[in-house]
Amino acid sequence: MRDRSEIHTGYALLVPALAVLAVVAIYPILGLFWLSLRQRILPFGIDAFIGLDNFRLLVQTPRFWNSLGVTCYFAVLSVTLEVTLGLSIALLLARRFPGVGWMRAVILLPWAIPTVVTAKMWDWMYQPELGILNYFLRASGLTTEPVNWLGTPSLAIHAAIVADVWKTTPFVVILLLAGLALIPSDVYRAASLDGASPWQTFRHITLPLLRPILMVVVLFRMIDALRAFDLLYVMTSGGPADTTETLSIYAYKMLFQTLQFGYGSAIGVVMFMLVALVSLFQLWVGRRDSRRFVRARS
């Protein structure tokens, strides 16, 4: 049944989308690697090939190592909290009860609103004098002095993580709910006939069967958290004392505040590698899992 017209039409239809991706996604990525090998400072017209000098400078700069650490800390802690909280909420909403459909829709809201709005919302709640959070803390007698959530180095990153967890947990819930719906109800019936406790059912049935989708969720969230920009940039711009400066924010400041496009691109290359590394690792774990699964079944 395959004829030439199908093949010709097929390739022709792919051209527009692939052309757009090539020009606006792949070409700029190649451009990033090219720029990272150059000294390019826009307003002065400086543009020269300097080899790996940008990277040499990078590894000698404490601010770079700080931002790498902040990025990893933010990503690991956010994703851990989001997946734990998201799994709990998904288990709760996987049951059927009146109003559950409505609740599944409402829970999506934080995910759908602009991140900039999330940042301003939480910034307002975190305000030392006028913020609702400190009001509640004082009213309940937990604190006497107003806490400066976003102005205190040890607190700011954690305050931002809470806002990020609020914003992105719905995504985890939605994907895990879809995963839970794929588990056949027979398995649960069999478990309850065998007298398994709710915890045993969760530990030995739900969790293993949910594992593939759980891995995908962790991958998606991890990649997203590693590139976090909007929330932190709007809330703290990387402060106080660079304690919330992620690689994205560091790169952005180098690119568009100091206009050092070569050095900024070198930070971009590091981010690209980091994301690629995480993706490959997850892919490898996924493959290993499915191989084990096949072996266990045969």
Place this chain on the structure above:
Amino acid sequence: MKSARLPSVGAVLILAVVLAWTLFPILWQALTSVKPDTDLVQLPPLLPLHPTLDHYEALFQQHPFSRVLLNSFAVAVFTTLAALTLGMLAAFPLARLPIRGKTLVLGLVLGCSMFPAIVTVGPLFIIIRALGLRDTWWALLISHTTFALPLTIWVLTNFLRELPEDLYRAARVDGCSPWQAFVRILLPLCRPGLTAAGILAFLFSWTEFLYAFTFTATEASRTVPVAIALFPGLHEIRWGEIAAASIVVTLPVLALVLLFHRHIVSGLTAGAVKG
């Protein structure tokens, strides 16, 4: 799945906490937006005792907010249309036609959706500046479409694959060319898939910040998220107006989420659960 029954008291309590955690920040922003300035410089009162629309009025009269809203809306609509057109054209061969390298193309598309936007924003800025497209809708339309495209292709390819293959075969046997079979038979059946992909593309563009922040300079092309981030405050931060702007930009999102919740979920899970 257990049969429908009322949840226990404990479960209801936990659900209430989840609901409060989800909705309180949005609710608080809504309350803030209708409090007069005199009530914003002190706390309590918690509830707006003298509710007012002053902040909303100021938004549209003292700031060029209607222009900013128009920019956001136009860019999001055009991005959606462009991503759906390009995505649909690519999804058809990827789902139905016997071409080589499908896995490679889908992998490449997925890869494009994974790298951070900060990676391309520098080189893209240089290109956009060279083309004289800075501070125009074009700069945003091009970058948003490219970023929305991978997800659109995945959602639509998955959707087309789930339509019965016989539909396409029958049209071909009846003498349609591949293109005719696609346009006349498959396309009309794709509405749910197009809705899901379209809403995701719209939401993406409507909420996008990094490109919009970098490629715009004035209200000629500035979008709502950028305007909120850059809200002018001479001596103090105008929390009331920021809250009002936040509510205005959230309303369309609220409508889409409540009306098309199932489409959004099916779109988001299309790539994740099956791929």
